Amino acid sequence: MISLVLAMIWSRRGQAVTLALLALLAVAAAVASPAYLIAADRAIAVGQIATADxxxxxxxxxxxxxxxxxxxxxxxxxxxxxxxxxxxxxxxxxxxxxxxxxxxxxxxxxxxxxxxxxxxxxxxxxxxxxxxxxxxxxxxxxxxxxxxxxxxxxxxxxxxxxxxxxxxxxxxxxxxxxxxxxxxxxxxxxxxxxxxxxxxxxxxxxxxxxxxxxxxxxxxxxxxxxxxxxxxxxxxxxxxxxxxxxxxxxxxxxxxxxxxxxxxxxxxxxxxxxxxxxxxxxxIDAGRAAANLLVPVLAVPLVLLACFSILLAVGYGTEGRQPELAVVALRGSRWWTRWWLAIGENVASVAVGAVAGCVAGQLLVNAVAAARFPGTGVDSGWSSLRYAPYAALAALLAAVLAQRRQLISPVVNLLRRNPVATNDPRALAGEAVILLLAVVSTGQLIISDGALTGVGMLAPAFLVLAIAVAGARLLLPAVTRYAVHALARGHLGVALAAFQLSRRPGARRLFALLAATIAVSGYAACTIDVAARGRAVQSGLGVGADRVLDVGGSVYRSQLLTAVRNVDPDGRYAMAAVRLPSAGHDEPLGLAVDSTRLAAVAHWPSDAPPVGRMAGRLRPDAPPPPIFTGPDLTIEASGTGLDDKSQLRLLVSVSSTSGAGDSLVQLGKIRNGRFRYSQSVGVCQQGCRLNGLQVVAATTITEVTGQLVINKLSTSDPTGPLADPARWRMTKYGTLAGDPGGLRISLDAPDGLAGGAWISPADAPYPLPIAYSGAAPLAGSITGAGGGPLPVRPVGELPAVPQLGRHATLADLEWADRLATDAGRALQPQVWLGPGAPADIVDRLSVQGLTVVGDTRADQVRRQLDEQGPALSLWFYVLAGVLSVLLGAGALVLAATVDQARRIEDLSALRAQGLSRRRLAWATSWTYPILVAIAAVVGLVAALVTWLATGWVLPLAGTDPPDLPLPTWPGLLTVLGTTLAVSLVLVLVAAGTGRNLRRRVTRKERPA
Incomplete structure (x- = not known):
């Protein structure tokens, strides 16, 4: 019996080799997944160590x-x-x-x-x-x-x-x-x-x-x-x-x-x-955890695709051997003899391929690891083969299951040329089970909020298979109708090609396999594309600029702004930035930047309004501030109706125009009558900007009333700001009005001057213009740079604020600083740098008095992300895509090989009856390419639907993703390009089988 089986294998050695190769790929796919995870674990550790500071x-x-x-x-x-x-x-x-x-x-x-x-x-x-x-x-x-x-x-x-x-x-x-x-x-x-x-x-x-x-x-x-x-x-x-x-x-x-x-x-x-x-x-552990979630997501559909290809290949081969099996049954052979002759040929081929697949899978991963992870080494143990026996057993079961009908069918059914009905109840039940598994596994993902555990891990595999099977059932009948219409219009070659697809019992399964092949490759392309663009967002928008320098020490906002402008007076490559304080969890994070440089330096969200237009909205024109030209500050004022028990005092907040810092200067007591203050302020050696005047009470007496007239300021414009109360702002505790002697301040604070009464120059837009991402600020205000509530006016909505993410606000730093009046230090001061920043920028900033304590570069962050678990694990998706194409191509070759004998007989008979060479060419060349073309459409739909249903759960940004608008949908050109590339490979394989068929038909016509 063994010699007979070997003779059968030799007589159909082409089919045996193809089936062995399919079994090799099936087991290699099962071995590749754990082997790749072992290699990726090492690569993740090596990459993170190499990029660590x-x-x-x-x-x-x-x-x-x-x-x-x-x-x-x-x-x-x-x-x-x-x-x-x-x-x-x-x-x-x-x-x-x-x-x-x-x-x-x-x-x-x-x-x-x-x-x-x-x-x-x-x-x-x-x-x-x-x-x-x-x-x-x-x-x-x-x-x-x-x-x-x-x-x-x-x-x-x-x-x-x-x-x-x-x-x-x-x-x-x-x-x-x-x-x-x-x-x-x-x-x-x-x-x-x-x-x-x-x-x-x-x-x-x-x-x-x-x-x-x-x-x-x-x-x-x-x-x-x-x-x-x-x-x-x-x-x-x-x-x-x-x-x-x-x-x-x-x-x-x-x-x-x-x-x-x-x-x-x-x-x-x-x-x-x-x-x-x-x-x-x-x-490193987080990267490995992400890899252990991502790799099985595509490993499962790849293994199922491999088993499906074996099921299809064995089924095709067995249908071609039905006359032989009918003869064995007619001779009254015992059941074990009949079974051995039926399954021996295929089981032997699958067994040989399975053994070779164990070695091939490890060698394939070794080659990928050597190319992508040079120097990391691979595991020398046998742990990568732990799933090989299960994969081999699954391949053998698929081979036996594909022949079940031929093993139990009566002889009359084995002698029929078209023994299987397309609407067989068992086939319908099997497809219903696949559809039910797809629904259950996808529902598990949704219910578990994206946990890739249990049945949820199988959702992509069952969805791909369900859509492929459903597409085969829905579209192939349409091919039959098209064939009938083509025949009625006299397009005999097209009709013959279409009838071959619709009447062949295994064509529906072949169609589903090809659609699943294209879907697996398309899903892999979707994942790789979305992950790559996500890493670009994390390293660009997440960092904020090409390079971000953290400034240490106590730095005033005005000092930071002046220093950066001195280093880059033209605004080509450097921008000052600080954080705005937040009053609690309900208030979004805030960022204040020198918006005059925003377009030249910052990485901007792709879906946001143009950066230049937004920068203009954040920085409308404003009057110039009052300026003290030297260190001596002189203020003359007069008071009326003031209660001496309040012990009111006058303070002035100034910011150096040269970047020396800010100061809150105590001038003295306010009293009735005219008085004069004069004080020398160290930070004003080269001039100061007046931020505001503050009236405070030194006692706890609640009610404060009276009038204070500012008669004179020793500023460069001593009369203009004072003569016009519209050039000043007082938000609470009183009102402002013009006065022949200067600026009249009418104090009215029944409950006292908590926090003091501020009189500020109207040298900045008020409310402060802001852009925001997420929800607009509640009550129309945020916490200002000085720590108190600040009314704001939204001027634009962004998908995300650079560096801060999807729930934040963005304002102009100079306007925010002028509205603060607190003479306080900057919160998390930074200098953002564009691509044109000179190499000695840190030294230049040091000369300006800034101490750089941190340096973050977008390209360095991108390299770190490229060496993390999500990025490294996706190289398995490339490998899976290649293996799926090989499986589809192998199944297509085997199906065409099995069909050749019958098709040669049919087409030779039609040629004898007058079928032209042109119609013969159509009938032989377009059968399987048409099948591939239709499968490409279904496969593309399956890939996109599967991505829509399951792509959101993949940890492509790691297990703790940043609050950024990461892409969730792949690029159209990427998906279409992948589909076309895979389809082209399969079409070339199909065209090759068609040429071989036409050549054999033509050879048979020649006289001996």
Missing amino acids: AAERSLAMTAVQNDREAEGDGGGQFDFKDIGSALIDLPGFTYVYSAEFTAIGIQPGKQYADRLVFRQDVCSHVRMVSGRCTAVEGEVIVGAAAAKRLRLVAGQSITMRAARYSDDPVNPGYLPDGKPKNLVIAGTYRVDAPEDTYWGTHGYFTAVSGAGPGEPVFTNAATFAAIDHGDTAKAVDGAAGPRALDPDRLDDLRAGLAALRSDPSDLGTAIAIRTQIPELLDR
Whole structure:
């Protein structure tokens, strides 16, 4: 019997090879999914580690001790050698020891001091510009920029001493805190890679406001110990190396860090541990979780498609062998002999293909991993084959199930040429089950709010299959009607091609398979396209600009605005931005930007109004503000009807026009009669803008009434603003009116002056124009830059505010600052940069007094997103699309091969009866291409419907997506292009089978 089965295989070796290849693809698809997840898990870890910053790859143990007290106790509070035992569970780290204290002696004045630092092996990580590095006790090296600014040279003697900061409001600054020490500058240095992990997270080179680039004074251990000093910051910085960040040992790293933090007894309670490695590990875990959700979503329909292709292929082949099976049945063979002869040929082919598929699936993933994840390596174990036996068993069951009818049918049915009715109740029941599973699984997704678990995970697979099967049932009868009409009109070739599709029992299943093939490829294209455009939104609109610099320290809004405008006076590449405060969860986040540069710098939402038009709406024209031209502020006023018990006082809020900052100046007591205030304000050395006048009560007396006339201001326009009350604004506690002597302020506060009465110049639009995303601000107001409620006037709606997302407001920074009048600091100050920003922009901002403490780049964020789980897992979708096309093409070739014998007989008979060569060409060349063309339409619809029903649940932006308008629908050209490409491949395969059929028919016509 075995020899007979082998002979059958050899006689139909083309079909056997095709079936084996289909089984290979089926098992390879099942092996590819876990194998790819294993490779992706490693790639996610490697990618996130490679794109992590220094803080996410380092560990810092710090403590502050007073070395004088430590010497008095006869020992140290923090000794480097005492922590070694605590770090045994953290192998793979390279440790650097450092200590520092604040020192004075080379900086002029009391406002600035230097960081005197000992750092292990510092000479190997700096580039000497002049002189040499420290070698003996008493030597230091200073930064090249500091040396140039302070006129220091190598070989020069200096004197330094420890210092402490005094916050005395009368005389703040750094005071001596140790004995002076004579030192020699051994050389000047420059650091080429300040972001290197070696430097840890100490911010050694962060720019200092007013002093330029940060450059510590480095020295050796002997010099550091010889200088008299008190409070000393000591640290051990551990840089995680390849061994510590081995993708296969990340769990050990997490456990070691947890143990170090949970039991500080080995280190001592005075030592603080600071690291962002757990955040890096959490991001890796989140990426792996997303990959473990995304890959099975398309792996399941791919495996079902593979089983369906085997079912179709075996069914086609068995129908072609029905005469042989009828002869076996007529001879009265025993049932096991009949079954063995029926299934032996196909089972053998499937078994051989299944074994080869185990190897092919792993090799295929290895090839993809080598191309897409170079250097990450692959798992050397057998875990990727855990689903291979199930896939092989499913393929064998599909092969047996496809032959069930031939195994149990009577001989008379086996001898029929068209034995299967298209409306067979069992076929209808099977299709109904598929439709029911699609409805149930999709409903599960909706009910569970998108949880990709249980039956919900199968929703894409069943939806694709249900639409493909339904399309076959609905469209192929239409092909029959078309064939009848074509025959009636005399189009014999077209009619023969159409009848071949409609009358062939397996054509409906082949059509469903081709439609599902195109649908799987289309769904993969939808996912990849939406994810790629989503990452572009996250890295562009989410960051806000090509590059965003975070400004540290206490910076005034006007100071930030002036500094950025000084750096970029033409507004080509830099824009100041600050956050607006929020009063609670119900109020959206707010962003204030220099809208004159919005179009040149910001990344703008694609569906928003044009950025230039919106910037113009945010910044309408406004009168110029009153300006004090020098540091001396003089105000003359007179009061009438004021109650002395109220003890009213007058304050003035000003902002420097040169970027020196803001100030709220107390002028003095308000009284009846005429009086004059005069005060010198330091920030107004080069001029100041008047933000507003404030009247406050020094007592708790509730009712405040009376009149105050501002007679004179020492501004550049002393009469214009005062002469016209329309140039001023008073929102509560009184009214304004003109007066022969100036501006009349009528106070009327029955309940007191809570927060003071502000009289502000009308030099900004009021209410403040804003654009918003999400819901419009409640009650027509937001929390202004000064912290109080601010009336606003919406001028446009946006899909999202850059950086803040879909629930936020956007305003002009200068107008928001002028309406604030609080002389307060900026909230989260930033500088947004466009593509034309120069390379030394940080140094230029430092010259203007801004300290840059953070640097976020859109391209860096995009690289990080491209290395996260969602992006890396979608390469499996490319692989799945290719495998689905191969499955469809293989099934198409097998179906055409099985059909050839019968079609050769039919077409040869028609040729003998006068069928022309042109009509023969139509009948042979267009049968399967027409089938592919119709299947392409159904497959496209299936892909789009499946995406509409299930695409919203895919974690394409990670497990914690940002509040941004991420795309939810694929690009039309992407979907159409993918459908056309897949259809073209299948059409070429179909055309090849048609040419072979026509050639064999023509060869049969030739005389022997």
